[in-house]
Amino acid sequence: MTFRISTVFRILFSVIWLISLAWLQTGLSTKTKLYVIDGNKYISAIEYAESQEIRTIFYDDKEKLEFRFQSIKLTLSPHSSFVKVNDKIFHMHLPVVYDGNDFFIPVDSFLPILNSTGLPNALLDSSEEYILTNAPNFNVHGVTIQNKVNGSVLKVNTSKKFAADVLAASITRGGWLNLTIAGAKVDSLSLVESQLRNPVVRIRTIQSQESAQVSFLLKSKVDDFELEAYNDHISIFLRTAMAENADKIKEMRRRWLLDTIVIDAGHGGKDAGAIGIGGLQEKTVTLDIAKKLGKLIETNLGIKVIYTRDEDVYIPLWKRTKIANDSGGKVFISIHANSAHKNHSVRGFETYLLRPGKTEDAIEVARRENEVIAMEEQYHEYEKLSNDKLILYAMAQSAFMKESEFLAAEIQKELDKVLTSPNRGVKQAGFHVLVGASMPNVLIEAGFLSNKSEMKLLGQSRYRQKIAQAVFSALVNFKDKYENPLISDN
Ligand SMILES: [Zn+2]
Secondary structure: OOOOHHHHHHHHHHHHHHHHHHHHHHHHOEEEEEEEEOOEEEEEHHHHHHHHOOEEEEEOOOOEEEEEEOOEEEEEOOOOOEEEEOOEEEEOOOOOEEOOOOEEEEHHHHHHHHHOOOOOOEEEOOOOOEEEEOOOOOOEEEEEEEEEOOEEEEEEEEOOOOOHHHEEEEEOOOOEEEEEEEOOOEOHHHHHOOOOOOOEEEEEEEEOOOEEEEEEEEOOOOOEEEEEEOOOEEEEEEEOOOHHHHHHHHHHHHOOOOOEEEEEEOOEOOEOOOEOOOOOEHHHHHHHHHHHHHHHHHHHHOOEEEEOOOOOOOOOHHHHHHHHHHOOOOEEEEEEEEOOOOOOOOOOEEEEEEOOOOOHHHHHHHHHHHHHHHHOOOOOOOOOOOHHHHHHHHHHOHHHHHHHHHHHHHHHHHHHHHOOOOEEEEEEEOOOOOOOOOOOEEEEEEEEOOOHHHHHHHOOHHHHHHHHHHHHHHHHHHHHHHOOOOOOOO
């Protein structure tokens, strides 16, 4: 006997439907088995946590078991009747039984604790053989949409951090952005009921056994997007604002001429910047390098140089990028000298790009360089550079990112040729002085004033000339690469 293809499909479909129905039903409430020890009812902590997708951490040295659920931390100790939930202590009528492997929790006093703390509510089944947890074990809960100047952030709320390699996203031709999360259980009701705002006009979810897909129907065309997973959400950064500017940028690139360079000598006036052991101030070093660099550019390339300052004066950070943008600058170079108070042996040179800081070091440098904001007398609103904001700023700058990356790499390469200090490479962090500069831009940390030998070198005019010369060479390489009308847009 032969099946007609449509019959095969119909059978296959029914099977799939039955499987998904069965799976859906078990997903609605989870059961955790009861154990009877000395006539009292217990549950296994491990089994309970697994059924609820609660993360558990066992502290070997203290023999403590910790549950982590969203922002809740619940701690159990062997043979103790105290349960700690965040900072609150609860007392149970019976102690936890510990068999060296698992923690058994007395159910009668544990259930009221669960139900008063925001952990998934549970109740004793009438058969008294297990507890039922009526909150389904979703780990993806909802969506919030935020609009920023340069684009939008879609925040998908989760109850755990999903690893980057279980996430995938793509934009389909119909304008749907599909986010696939392996291991996700989506609370589709609350997701679909999320408050919609531009650019999202509809949300759709598909749950399968191994993964879930959350799809957003987008109103406007998205140029670019990035995913980032956090402890309690996944952010999708959408860059939309640039779409209208894309042609303008293309045209700009075609006619691009390196005719104005902005040199920003870090700090100045009442803001000394880092101070070396011998009293050498960062503002003095940066101003001299800036002037030496400017002179090389003007005399050898005939390119206009704009200084954000050419004397020992204080200029607020926001004004520095304003000077750069108003002057029609084509490249912005901010010059600084570093300091590492904790470790005076650290030395070397590094060049920064405006990007979310990834390393502790980079964050520390950015913190120090941004500190000057506190000195500003006139109120100027700086946005707090959270990771989210930085990603958006960096994306807004992505029109120049390729150029900035190239320039930073060239500067490191050229400095490496003439300096004996260690090459600390190209790094990324959030610098206010680079935010808003609408041109390729980098920040150079030429050396460490906190290091005795490097401080001495930075104090020498000859050494500062070497630095200026290297940065100049990098600019020549940059000009050669990008200022060629025959080069295509790529
Ligand atoms: Zn500085």
